[in-house]
Amino acid sequence: MCLAQTTDEQKTAHIFTTLQSDPARLALFLRQFPKGADLHNHMVGAIYAESYLKWAAQDGECVALDHGQILSHACTGHDKGEMPAAALAGNPNAENNMIDALSMRDFVPTANDRSGHDHFFATFSRFFPITQKHAGDSLAEVKDRAAQDHVQYVELMISPGLGGMIAAGMTHPLKGEDYAQAEQALKPLLPKLVTDVRHETDEMEQQAQHVLQCGTPQAHLGCGVKVRYLYQTVRTFQPSVVFAQLYAGYEVVRSDARFVGVNIVAPEDNVIAMRDYDQHMRMFQALNAQYPDVKLSLHAGELTPGLVPPEGLAHHIRSAVEIANARRIGHGIDIAWEQDATGLLAEMAQKKVMVEINLTSNDVILNVKGKSHPFALYRRAGVPVALSTDDEGVSRGNLTQEYLRAATTWPLSYKEMKELSRNGLIYSFIPGKSLWADGHLVSACQDMTSKTCQDFTAQSEKARTQLDLEKNFTRFETAVAHNPLLAE
Template structure:
């Protein structure tokens, strides 16, 4: 029920138009020029033609989505469907999923009218509770007279605690949903942050890591802990199990039309020993399976633990990246706005991610204008081809950064590569086409730039060169068909206008 969207109708239009023009004479660059002229009309007026841009980008091949969280990408409606698959229910008061089997069995024994914990079918029948669940589990109605008005960053990050019990299962079905939805909106590749890498706590290491002084002392502490982890058979088994679960879930996803790869991630809100052991697991997993193409760090960056341990986390990444130079690293960095933290907290996060954490890509990067070494940082990112993953809807909702305030304006001006991505499209209820529409309507690029962004999402993917080359060739064909369709559509519109 969730895969029937306007994107399907748009793709049908493209297929119909492309079929009628694929054998037409004339060079492909003529279609490209016609598409560029048509696009210029959509963004060239006093106000961008939002509806026409939505139709345009729903049809346009968008290459890949490189900043994508699996659990946040599925819509809350599907998580409600998953309840019955696991025999779970939702509490009518807290709107949280009950997992206590004795409580669930007791609820099932009650008459339906007396139950306070609802199954999927019961939740659908109770529209008031169902609508409240959607508001708690996503941003639905937040800016549309919704009753829940907690701060938007808390609204966003708290959703994961609501649907966590079902998002941590049903992986095969969830991935298939994301695949089909991507195909419908002409996205051929997703690189998703899929599963938290396993970790192990150690209070003695926590104390030693916090007390370590210079970089040499930190490295010494990390080296000892890594050696202990290497000797831990249970920890090694947890990594092997982690890899096996990802490979099992990924079975049947890749085909001629679509490719998906997976990032291991660590949670920056945990204790240092848990973060470091999870990093070790992530790097090892990525070195074992070609499906796991990188390591990332997630979690609200403005939280106390995230801010306190940020520099330490970057040193951990540097320590492991030097040992695993072929493992790619994408880091959430600078997902902060003025007022989220004291001003000094905005001064170094992207810089540390690039110059200490050895990031291959940066996620968000919205505190850029506040960074103390911003000029050198921009030059480094441009020269080293460190791309930024731009998430316009997410940045606007969580941090209040949009329009001229968004540093994508600076990245564009100084030639730093970037890609357009979704972040958590299920939570903030949008798709990649919408992100391109926002970019075009706000920043008025020409068609050449948005086409380059589509190709950039393949170029900066954490894939081997041969796989990127294959996806690029496929993208060439998709654009040829798309531009033929748009050229024909525009020509038909011109003929209709002249005949009036």
Template sequence: MNNKNLNLGWMVVAALGMSACGDETKPNPEPNPAAPTREDVVRDHMESLRGDSAALGAFLLAMPKGADLHSHTSGAITTEKLIEWGAEDGACVNTTTYVASNPCAAGTTPLADAWADRAFYDAVLGAWSMQNHTGSLLEAHQHFFDAFGKYGAVQTDARNDDSYADILSRAGNHHQVYVELMQGFGASTGGRIAEGLFTASDNWDAATLLAKREQLIALPDFQASIDRQAASIAATLKGARELLKCGTAQADPGCDVEVRLLSSANRTAERANVFGQWVHAYELAQRVPEVVGVNLVSPEENEKSLAYYDDEMFALGTLDDFNDNTVGRKTVHISLHAGELIPAVLKAQDQQHLRFHIRNAVEKAHAERIGHGVDVLGETAGDGAADLLRDMHDLDVMVEICLTSNRVLLGASGAQHPLAAYLENKVPVALATDDSGILRGDITQEYIAAATDQKLDYKTLKQMARASLEHAFVEGGSLWAKRDDFTTTVEACAQEKLGEVATSASCKTYLTSHKRAALQWKLETQLATFENQFVK
């Protein structure tokens, strides 16, 4: 497997646990082991709050949380904002289906009427989100995915600036420093064009796929789409910062949140279409600095997704190999939704898909991160779940844990959720929001769920916050000398005290040259400030 973290200067650590950095680094000064550390004090304080949900929530709201690595732009906007924008833009809603339209379709009701009609407002809110949904698990699952189509006419390209500003503002207010957003970014154009290049007699092998890639990227319509998307992303990021008033005395907390983007393919299309979407994603990443990776979205149980799953994993691995082995091409990272399945959403003849999706995402598609990974303990491919967990640990594959989403849409919570198994097997994990708008949540809610439903303590939550930046696809080397070992910094910063201002020339230079390390230093500073308030 090709682990792109090697490109950032890390080495995968062997099972014996030997440091990849040898004698070039040394541990940062350790406190007196006889005395409780600052972290111990904060851990104990958090434990004292477990009987007071409001106090625990306030504590976790204030806690610095690093990054959100699994967030869909289309599902992250608060539903109240969508209603507000739709009303302002003159959109209407069918009061039977609650599908929005703009221009207004015949027989629909102006969304602006919701301001004077609370029942109408609440009905739209419920149709476009999981607010007060009381149906069965399968009904909730369907309601969730249907919501995207209902408000699609409201979340237009004209609102891209507003969307990013809304997401970044909430991230900043919940004490995060980095987010990665998943979005199509015109990938459907690449998919549509690619379908016309394949015939039924074409082989699905590396040579054929790479030949089709060459044909696809040479087409003017394909290149025009890349041009449009590059310009649109630049304008959106600039516009969002203007809305947040960045660089002014009234700057929103979202101004301090770094953003990177993942171009996502829609898995409900034909395999040739999905391949074309990924080609588009890889080429867009070469043009746009903020596009750092690819993903695969939409229901994993979709019949086309199931039928072409292995073919698509092979295709992505082929594109990844080509990209990595071609001189001059920017590294493109891979995170994949996999294992977001339960028996109830699969037909009887499709139950075998519970046994191999995560393994094939890792082995065939070279996934560096897995989104959800809920069915991991039922995987039997290879040597089974225990072997898969060992492989994920050894290969340093992170899992993006979406507790609210998994509870609401898959019925996985408490002991039925595999988070404990990932932690026990030392598979890197980080908490994420998935679709916080539709799910009526935020990153703090995920930390609360981790503390209450999963019974995690402060030290574990802190490690997860650190891991979120360690496994982010942001450019640059890590602050930490050894992957996922948050005790020893790189040599350039070894003489510094974490949580304080860097003073040495070597550390300042390193932080300036490595965006990841700079974000990690920022998180450590925030954590120190947060923890110090509990130390008497």
């Protein structure tokens, strides 16, 4: 992306190059580095185990030590291996075992817990009972951590009202792939399903505002982090349930501006997810015709050879791009194993389909790390990429950690690091025109202080957010250029 360099930017670029062989100072540099967005972030997976255990203790809930699970009730005193969550503070061994069970911290395979993949996905059912009551606390934690990490915007995947959608799908069987008939059967239920989503989201945001003390002199920095939502549907149910979720999710995006897109989640290698993958893509295709303005970011290609048969690696990313018309792809790890991968990469570059890169997650779940990751392949092909966290609480990370992994694995320049940060906002689903077009500032903002630029950004929420990022870069570079800890 082209923008005339200032003296401070030149100094910062030089300092960044020297710090790539100094991990401690590089971490200090990147912690403060302005990060445009985290576009791939599951809220329930973003919460650290310590928070879930704290909330369980506050609620008087019980934990099952043998299973590493938070229970949805108080201890009865009759079951062995159970302990009040409040008692964990006095038992460090039990508390540490629970934290390890609810996250990837210190994970070591055992005969009964054989892989990072299985341990990772098992954590969600272990902490699920505490998640719904503390959605607002969770949102507050995500926003506070983003602020501490200098992340400007987060596009959170959440699933409010999911139970009603699942029930609707269970009671209205899908006849083959007659989606028009399914829509007619489900349409009378849509108003209540959407109202339930809005109500749960309202409650979550109100609770978060209270926790963050927004609007008071004690307001947390997290109050300043912009958040929008992707409605997160689950792919491991029968087709009628998946379609009901998607149909309601599209309607939520159409009717509630806080929701800017739809995604589909759960392990892609799951038997049902693999069996029904192509049908799910056709569901998106059918709903796109009814809701042409709804944007999609889809998990696709979170697979490796051996995890599924070779034919299972052949087309998931392509189908997400060509059939479902996804604007963004989450993970995309198996790109090299897709049929005509070279042609697909060229198509993604031409269509500007961005890939959400989750380096820590791909390491702990799939054991894909270092230069084995396709990050550099996508960039070589001209496919836009941005860094994201996936499930930073379960993975025990943050967005700075993702930038650190990238900077210490590939020979990235400071200019390229800024491009990764800017991409997070360029390919976000924030409404409005972008400040950037084909790597250049739009003509109205060649001078970002001009009246024409002020007029342009006044009409675009996205451009205003991007302009704030540029101002943050300027402040950061001024600070770095005059920081004796970072200078040579």
